[in-house]
Amino acid sequence: MQRVICCGYYGKGNGGDEALLASLLQMLPPTVEPIVLSGNPTQTHTQYQVEVCDRMNGLQVLNALRHADALIWGGGSLMQDVTSAMSPFYYGGLMGVAQQMGLKTIAWAQGIGPLNRSISQWLAKKTFSGCHVVSVRDTGSAQLLSEWKIPFTLAPDPVWALDSRPVPGLWDFPAPRVALTLRPHPQLTPERLSLIIRALVSFQKATQTFILLIPFQPVQDLAIAQVIHQALPQNSQVLILDDPRQLKGVFQGVELVIGMRFHSLIMAATAECRCLALSYDPKVSRLMEELELPGWEIDQLPDDANFISKTWIDCYANQDPLSKGKIEFFVDRAKVHQELLDSQFS
Incomplete structure (x- = not known):
């Protein structure tokens, strides 16, 4: 069993990002034990019955990294500086630490950008180039990786394949x-x-x-x-x-x-x-x-x-x-x- 940290904008009450987490958990092989970094660990654990970690607790995150085999950037527009100038630093920093620690790092189903600041662009290029594999969900992201000469796989957003459930009432x-x-x-x-x-x-x-x-x-x-x-x-x-x-x-x-x-x-x-x-x-x-x-x-x-x-x-x-x-x-x-x-x- 491999312990894998799943990192995204999870536990923040955003239906789209929660759908990406649900898609990732649905698609992970049974040989993987996920550890989800969440903004609401209790809710995430209750909803998905997975091991969780407070995404903003540095000691918890570092401890999780020490005991993990891999880190996955789990889908969505994580490397962008429009909704928050700090996003590239948080996700890029986390990925950089995981790479320094020798974990397998995967950028999964990413939508890259917009990256309006040169520091954001540099950080994105550096962290994506250090990943073992990269998949993206749109042609704009694919074009950016092509310009950076970073290999990638292009496929539609994983939420296309998410299982649905009926809504009572x-x-x-x-x-x-x-x-x-x-x-x-x-x-x-x-x-x-x-x-x-x-x-x-x-x-x-x-x-x-x-x-x-x-x-x-x-x-x-x-x-x-x-x-x-x-x-x-x-x-x-x-x-x-x-x-x-x-x-x-x-x-x-x-x-x-x-x-x-x-x-x-x-x-x-x-x-x-x-x-x-x-x-x-x-x-x-x-x-x-x-x-x-x-x-x-x-x-x-x-x-x-x-x-x-x-x-x-x-x-x-x-x-x-x-x-x-x-x-x-x-x-x-x-x-x-x-x-x-x-x-x-x-």
């Missing part, structure tokens, strides 16, 4: 159902949020749909969901789901998602749900391009609520979801990340 909500996954962002100004709400009220009236407001990271997203619920008190519901497999399962009962959250669009597409994207980040824009999803960059949102509403109504009525063949392709390709783990630990 989902079918008690009125049908048809539409999901909304918004998050705060500087480009989602009060004016743009007001436009979206007005468009959503018109859309709901025209389609007679029931709106599920799903905060992927409640500490950030819940306030926006509650504001929208107040505008549609009889025809919407805020739905908080802690289990990422249920978060994926909820889209089985939804006709359309209007999503900012990257993993909400992947989860919805896997469930043959129609998708409309509102992009705040290059990773969402790349996904829109790859899946040919309609939508807008947030900073290019039309300033006419009626036009937005009519566009959504047209997509709801006429857009085809991703075909079964394409879904199977992405799910199968996402399992390349599992094959990489098998090759390292089996």
Whole structure:
């Protein structure tokens, strides 16, 4: 049995990152004993029944490294300096220490960047070049590694292949159902949020749909969901789901998602749900391009609520979801990340 530290933005209440952890644990070979670095060790242990360690407790982390065989950067945009200038230092520092200690180091299902600072770029290049193997989830990250002359494997985000679970009570909500996954962002100004709400009220009236407001990271997203619920008190519901497999399962009962959250669009597409994207980040824009999803960059949102509403109504009525063949392709390709783990630990 090999002891492997799983490091990511885990235990911080972000549904997308929790889905990446669930995907990683699902894909690890049975010969691996995972130790998860978490921002909420008790919750992570309860949810996944794995050994955990407080990600911000230096002594605990160092002790875990001393007794481990490998460290995995477990998916997502860890090496970026947009949401936090400190992220590259935390993850890069941890990876650097593991490499110095002689552990096998794996960068798994990474989305690299944006890296706006030269120090972040240098740190990312240095730590990725020291990894035993690297897999990435998008062509932008692949291009960066190519420029750095670092070998890599490219495959879709592992959440494509995450098992889903049914959501108790989902079918008690009125049908048809539409999901909304918004998050705060500087480009989602009060004016743009007001436009979206007005468009959503018109859309709901025209389609007679029931709106599920799903905060992927409640500490950030819940306030926006509650504001929208107040505008549609009889025809919407805020739905908080802690289990990422249920978060994926909820889209089985939804006709359309209007999503900012990257993993909400992947989860919805896997469930043959129609998708409309509102992009705040290059990773969402790349996904829109790859899946040919309609939508807008947030900073290019039309300033006419009626036009937005009519566009959504047209997509709801006429857009085809991703075909079964394409879904199977992405799910199968996402399992390349599992094959990489098998090759390292089996």
